[in-house]
Amino acid sequence: MYPGLQPDTPMRQLGFISQREVQFLESSGIRTVLQLLSRLPRRYEDRRKSAPLHMLQNDEMVCVRVHLYHCGWRYSYKRYFEAVAGELDDLHGTRLYLRWFNMPYVSKLLATGMNLSIYGKVRLYGGKLTLSNPDFEIIDDEDAGRRLVEAAMGGTLMPQVTEQGGAASVHTGRIVPIYKNVNGIAARNYRSIVWHVLQQLATDLPVPGYDVAPAYPYWQAMREVHFPAELEQQKKARLRFALNECFEQQFRVAWRRMRLQNNPGQVTASCPAYMEELLQALPFTLTRAQLRCIEEIRADMAAPRQMNRLLQGDVGSGKTLVALCAMLLAVGSGKVAAMLAPTQILAEQHYRNFCRLLAHTDVKVSLRTADHSDDTGLVLDAGEQDSTPRIIVGTHALLYKKHRPHNLGLAVIDEQHKFGVEQREQFIASGENPDVLVMTATPIPRTLTLTLYGDLEVSIIDEMPANRGSITTVLRNPANMKRIVAFMTEQMDAGRQIYIVSPLVEESETRKQSSATGELTRWKEVFPQRRVGLLHGRMAADEKEAVMKDFSCGGLDILVATTVVEVGVDVPNANIMLINDADTFGLSQLHQLRGRIGRGEHKSYCILLSKVKAGEAGRNKLDVLCRTLNGFEIAEQDFLLRGPGDVLGTAQSGLGTIEFTEWLTDARLIHRANREAKAILQDDPALNRPEHACLRELVQYDEGRGLTS
Ligand code: ADP
Ligand code: MG
DSSP states (O other), rough: OOOBBBBOBBBOOOOOOHHHHHHHHTTOOOOOOHHHHOOSSSSEEOOSOOOOOOGGGGTTTEEEEEEEEEEEEEESEEEEEEEEEEETTTTSSEEEEEEEOOOTTTTOOOOOOOEEEEEEEEEETTEEEEEEEEEEEEOOTTHHHHHHHOOGGGOOOOOOTTTSBBBHHHSSSSSSEEEOOOOOOOOHHHHHHHHHHHHBOSSOOOOOSOOOOOOOOOOHHHHHHHHHHSHHHHHHHHHHHHHHHHHHHHHHOOOOOOOOHBBBBOOOOOOTTHHHHHHSSSSOOOOOHHHHHHHHHHHHHSSBBOEEEEEETTTTHHHHHHHHHHHHHHHHHTTTTEEEOOSSHHHHHHHHHHHHHHHTTTOOEEEEETEEEEEEGGGGOOOOOOSOEEEEEEEEGGGGGGGGTTTEEEEETTTTTGGHHHHHHHTSSSOOEEEEEEEEOOOOOOOHHHHHSSSSEEEEEEETTTOOOOOOEEEEOOHHHHHHHHHHHHHHTTOOOOEEEEEBBOSSSSSOOHHHHHHHHHHHHHHHTTTTEOOTTOHHHHHHHHHEEEEEEEESSEEEEEESSSOOOTTTTTTEEEEGGGGGOOOHHHHHTTTTOOOSSSOOEEEEEEOOOTTTHHHHHHHHHHHHHHHHHHHHHHHHHHOOOHHHOOOHHOOOSSOOGTTOOOOHHHHHHHHHHHHHHHTTTTTTGGGHHHHHHHHHHHHHHHOOO
C-alpha cells in the first residue's frame, strides 16, 4: 500500500499501471495524479436500475447481477467465449447468454459458479437473450482479485477489491463515468485507473490554487465528480470547480485592472471646440447613447490617470463618430490622436471619412499604413515642435515604436477583436501613457465582457441611430435566382448598390464553393449594362483602395467581394447583401457582414444563399440570423453552437484552459468570482498574506508573460 498519493505524484510512480499505459497517458498530457483527475468525465451512464430479465426488450440496456451456470468457448461464424447466466434470485429462470468476441483474456477471468454484475445491451437471437461484450465485474468471490492479477498480463486489468473483501462496483451497478477516449487505453481500464487513484489519495490534501468554496471540500468534490452517487452530485461538484476556475480568471483580470488604474496618465483639458464644430456640421444628431459614451470618455480623459476604456456597440451603432469626438477632444488640448484599424481598407475608409468630416476645420488628418504614408513629417523627434492639430489613422504599422506618433494623447483601436491582447498592450504600455480607447463590434455575452475586458472601463452604445431602414434577412436556395435577379434589378434602378460575398477568392478544385472571381464573371454576364467591381484580400493595396472609393461614391452598382468587407466598411447607399454559400461562414461573421447594409435610410435586404435543408448541419445559424438582428443574442447563439475558443480565437480569448465552458456564460458564477477577486485585492492589494501566496504566483506568472504592464 502507498502512503497516499499527492496531486503531483507522477503517473510513472503508480505501481498499478503498466509502463505502456503510462506512456499512453503521458502522450495524452496526463503526467500527474492531478492532471488525471482534472480530466472530468464527458458524461455518465446510469447503470443502476434495470427491469427483471423476463421483461427485457430488444436493445434495452441492462445492468444485472447474475450467476454463471456454464462457461466455455463457442464456434459459429466466429470464435467467442460464452457464459450462460441466470439472474441471482430469479424465480423465472430466464437465461442470459453473455458473449465476448475478440477478448480472449475474459476466458481467464470467468469460471462456472461465479457471480457477476454485468452491463450491456440485450438482443434477442433465435429466442435467446444475449449480450455482446458486456462490461462486467466479479462479485462475492474471494479469489477473483488474485485471478484478475494473474490474468492481467501487462497490467491490463486490476482487481477492484474493497476493504470488506468483496468487489467494489466500478463499472456496473452504479452511475459510471464515461471519459473522452485516451489513445491506447481501454475505456474500462482508464476508469479503473481513476478509481484506484481516488482510492489511494492521501487524506488532508491541500487544494491546488486558491480555493473560493471551502465549504464543500475540494477532494470530496473530486471523488463525487468522478463517481457520483447521484447525478445531482456531479453537477454540484462541477459547479464548485468552475467557480474556482472562474475566480482565477477574474482575479487575473482584476489584478490587471488594478495595475492599469494605477498607471499615471495624461490630463486632457476639456477643449470641446473642435468637437462642437463637427457635431454642428453633421446632418444628423447623435443618439443619447452616443452622447453618454462621449461624456464618459471625456471625464475619463480629463482624469490624471491613464484611460483604458472599451467602447462596445453593435455593428452600425455609430462607434466611429464617438471615437472621432474623443480624438477631437485630445486634439483640442494640443495632443495628437491616433486610430488603429485592423485592415488597410478600413484605415483608408476612416481616413477619407475623417478628411471629409473635418474639411472645414484646421485639423490635419494623416494616413499611415504599411505601404502608404502621405506625411513624412509625421514622426517627430522629441523636442521638435509641431503645432498642427493632428489625427493619424493607420494599421499595425502604428504599433511599432519608431512609427509611434510623438505627443500621442489618445490611441483608439478599432475592431479590437481583430487584434490580440498583446497588441492592445503595446499601445497601453507606450512611453507617454496615452489614453486608450478600444472599440469592438463583436458583441459577446455580457458575462464574457467581464472576463475578456474586465480590466477596462466599459461604455456601451445600446441604441441604434433613428434614421435606419430595417433589414430583412431571408434564406434562399440558389436554384431560385430568377426572382432574386429581378429584385436586384428593381433596387439598382432605384439607385441602390449591392454587395455579393463569396467564401473563396478563386475557384478551387478541392472546395466546391463559390469564388469572388467566378462571381465577377457571372454577374457581369447577368447585368452587362451595370458596373460590377471586385474586391478581395489578394489585390494590391492601391487597387483595393480604388475599388472601395469607386463603390462608396456610387461609381459601381455591384461589389463582388470576399469577407474583406466584413469589418467596418460603410456605404449607406448599399442596401442588398447577397451571401453565397452562407452556411460556410460563422454566425458572428455573417452578422458582421450583414452589418454592411442597413446603414442608411433605405430598407435593406440580406439574402443568404444556401442549399442546406432544415435539420442539416449549418442550417441552425442561418435560421438564427433570419430571426434576429440583435448582436448580443447572436453572440450567445454562436457561443452555444461553436464554443468560445472558436468564436474568439485563441489570441483574443486569453481564456487559458477553461475546462468548464458550459459555465462560461453563467452570469451568477462569474459575478460571484468577480466579487471575490475584487474583495481580495481591496484587502490585500500587494498580496502579502500567506494565504494569498498562490495568487501572487499566478499574477507573477502573467507578468512574466508580458500580460501585465
Ligand atoms: P460602427 O459602430 O459599426 O463602427 P459606424 O461608426 O461605421 O458604425 O456608423 C455607421 C453609420 O452610421 C455611419 O455612416 C455613420 O455616419 C452613421 N451614424 C453614426 N451616428 C449616427 C447618428 N446618430 N444618426 C445617424 N447616423 C449615424
Ligand atoms: Mg466601425
